Amino acid sequence: xxxxxxxxxxxxxxxxxxxxxxxxxxxxxxxxxxxxxxxxxxxxxxxxxxxxxxxxxxxxxxxxxxxxxxxxxxxxxxxxxxxxxxxxxxxxxxxxxxxxxxxxxxxxxxxxxxxxxxxxxxxxxxxxxxxxxxxxxxxxxxxxxxxxxxxxxxxxxxxxxxxxxxxxxxxxxxxxxxxxxxxxxxxxxxxxxxxxxxxxxxxxxxxxxxxxxxxxxxxxxxxxxxxxxxxxxxxxxxxxxxxxxxxxxxxxxxxxxxxxxxxxxxxxxxxxxxxxxxxxxxxxxxxxx
Numbered sequence: 235x236x237x238x239x240x241x242x243x244x245x246x247x248x249x250x251x252x253x254x255x256x257x258x259x260x261x262x263x264x265x266x267x268x269x270x271x272x273x274x275x276x277x278x279x280x281x282x283x284x285x286x287x288x289x290x291x292x293x294x295x296x297x298x299x300x301x302x303x304x305x306x307x308x309x310x311x312x313x314x315x316x317x318x319x320x321x322x323x324x325x326x327x328x329x330x331x332x333x334x335x336x337x338x339x340x341x342x343x344x345x346x347x348x349x350x351x352x353x354x355x356x357x358x359x360x361x362x363x364x365x366x367x368x369x370x371x372x373x374x375x376x377x378x379x380x381x382x383x384x385x386x387x388x389x390x391x392x393x394x395x396x397x398x399x400x401x402x403x404x405x406x407x408x409x410x411x412x413x414x415x416x417x418x419x420x421x422x423x424x425x426x427x428x429x430x431x432x433x434x435x436x437x438x439x440x441x442x443x444x445x446x447x448x449x450x451x452x453x454x455x456x457x458x459x460x461x462x463x464x465x466x467x468x469x470x471x472x473x474x475x476x477x478x479x480x481x482x483x484x485x486x487x488x489x490x491x492x493x494x495x496x497x498x499x500x501x502x503x504x505x506x507x508x509x510x511x512x513x514x515x516x517x518x519x520x521x522x523x
Contacts, residue, residue: 327355327389328387328389329352330351330387331388332352333351335348338402340367340381341367341381341404344381347374348378359371359396367381367384368381369381407435409436410433413500413517414428414519419466422467425485427484432481437478440459444500444501445486445498447496462484493523494523497522
């Protein structure tokens with residue numbers, strides 16, 4: 235590109251000479267004007283040539299293109315929820331699905347001193363050697379303790395650390411029972427049926443029964459070492475012992491008439507030995523068949 239400048243100058247000079255030869259002489263002022271124009275033409279050509287000159291190294295080198303890199307996004311930290319742990323209470327506790335008596339010892343022979351009801355929770359402080367009874371804080375007594383049967387119980391907490399307690403000595407069994415009017419039956423005569431329930435710690439093996447009709451002043455009595463229930467004219471059943479916790483229906487001696495609507499009074503005595511001996515307990519029941 236730099237060699238083009240002398241060539242251009244030579245062409246311009248030849249053009250001027252040609253014009254000088256071909257054009258007739260003109261006034262002096264026209265020649266001056268022509269020279270000025272030629273000089274302006276040359277200056278313009280030189281200016282254009284100079285402006286068009288570009289360094290060779292720049293033409294041969296490609297123009298660098300800058301492409302911005304997209305910003306790198308840092309991953310957003312994901313917070314994991316804090317796990318919720320269910321803490322097992324350290325203090326053993328007990329609840330029941332059925333109301334359960336609480337006694338001074340592990341068994342029905344011990345006196346009842348409270349009860350754990352459905353929906354209540356009590357602290358457990360010990361157990362018996364069999365694991366059938368639990369020594370708990372008495373729900374019915376402040377600062378009191380009692381033994382609870384575990385048949386209907388649900389326990390929570392660390393029961394493995396519970397000590398084994400020695401229960402108190404078994405108390406002397408106490409005779410106790412309940413009696414209620416059960417109904418009336420007939421075959422040859424009419425008799426009264428009474429339901430007896432042994433609620434004490436002593437078994438009964440004999441009984442005496444007296445039924446008084448206060449309307450007619452009629453009295454019927456019987457003594458027996460058995461507990462017998464007459465079922466009309468067809469059948470009867472007999473038990474020799476009324477054990478603790480057991481119930482039994484017995485039949486009275488028969489009336490010669492129908493006592494329906496009369497006011498009756500029955501007196502029952504149960505004894506721990508045959509022949510109405512040993513330890514005995516008596517109850518009276520009033521009713522109207």
